Amino acid sequence: GESVGLHLPTLSVQEGDNSIINCAYSNSASDYFIWYKQESGKGPQFIIDIRSNMDKRQGQRVTVLLNKTVKHLSLQIAATQPGDSAVYFCAENSPGTASKLTFGTGTRLQVTL
Amino acid sequence: DAGVIQSPRHEVTEMGQEVTLRCKPISGHNSLFWYRQTMMRGLELLIYFNNNVPIDDSGMPEDRFSAKMPNASFSTLKIQPSEPRDSAVYFCASSLGGESPLHFGNGTRLTVT
Numbered sequence: 001g002e003s004v005g006l007h008l009p010t011l012s013v014q015e016g017d018n019s020i021i022n023c024a025y026s027n028s029a030s031d032y033f034i035w036y037k038q039e040s041g042k043g044p045q046f047i048i049d050i051r052s053n054m055d056k057r058q059g060q061r062v063t064v065l066l067n068k069t070v071k072h073l074s075l076q077i078a079a080t081q082p083g084d085s086a087v088y089f090c091a092e093n094s095p096g097t098a099s100k101l102t103f104g105t106g107t108r109l110q111v112t113l
Numbered sequence: 114d115a116g117v118i119q120s121p122r123h124e125v126t127e128m129g130q131e132v133t134l135r136c137k138p139i140s141g142h143n144s145l146f147w148y149r150q151t152m153m154r155g156l157e158l159l160i161y162f163n164n165n166v167p168i169d170d171s172g173m174p175e176d177r178f179s180a181k182m183p184n185a186s187f188s189t190l191k192i193q194p195s196e197p198r199d200s201a202v203y204f205c206a207s208s209l210g211g212e213s214p215l216h217f218g219n220g221t222r223l224t225v226t
Contacts, residue, residue: 031212032212034214034215036217041219042219042220043117043204043206043217043218043219043220044156044204044215044217045217046214046215046216049212049214051212089156093212099144099146099161099163099168099208099210099211100158100161100169101158101215102158103155103156104155105155106155
């Protein structure tokens with residue numbers, strides 16, 4: 001039979017608008033979270049990270065929010081640009097093994113002009 | 114900053130052949146990871162090393178897969194014999210260890226016919 005791949009949710013945003021990408025993580029004991037951006041033909045690129053003792057962290061044009069109560073992570077991109085078009089992954093660590101990351105399935109961000 | 118370097122970028126081989134993927138981590142990083150990315154399963158951790166020692170190989174699919182890290186600047190992932198279902202993009206990543214982000218190479222796209 002025909003194989004079915006992962007269905008990537010897609011977010012379409014107009015250039016200049018803000019983007020919000022959401023992620024539900026699985027393990028309530030995870031204490032380190034990272035957002036990655038992956039462009040076609042390239043490896044995942046680190047964007048921003050956050051530890052569980054924080055609920056918000058800001059970078060350049062990006063903000064990560066962490067809600068441990070509902071195990072939810074979000075990435076906000078301000079003034080979205082065409083170069084932001086990519087697949088975005090959240091990742092969580094395995095408790096007790098800070099180095100070992102488990103990745104989500106990803107969200108495709110499409111920036112329209 | 115050369116980043117993580119992987120070779121080859123593309124590999125096409127016939128079923129039953131041995132395949133060796135290579136990785137040079139970022140200098141000074143003491144943790145190294147091998148991930149596999151497919152449409153069906155997304156990004157999966159295969160194995161990771163700390164200070165050249167394999168720590169967790171629970172993600173290695175089967176005995177046909179093996180990984181080595183003979184020194185701090187080089188690692189290999191070997192598949193012998195290869196099968197069509199091994200076709201995927203294989204990523205190597207390195208980090209400073211602990212709660213620090215992984216830095217990925219641009220991957221090796223493996224096609225087994």
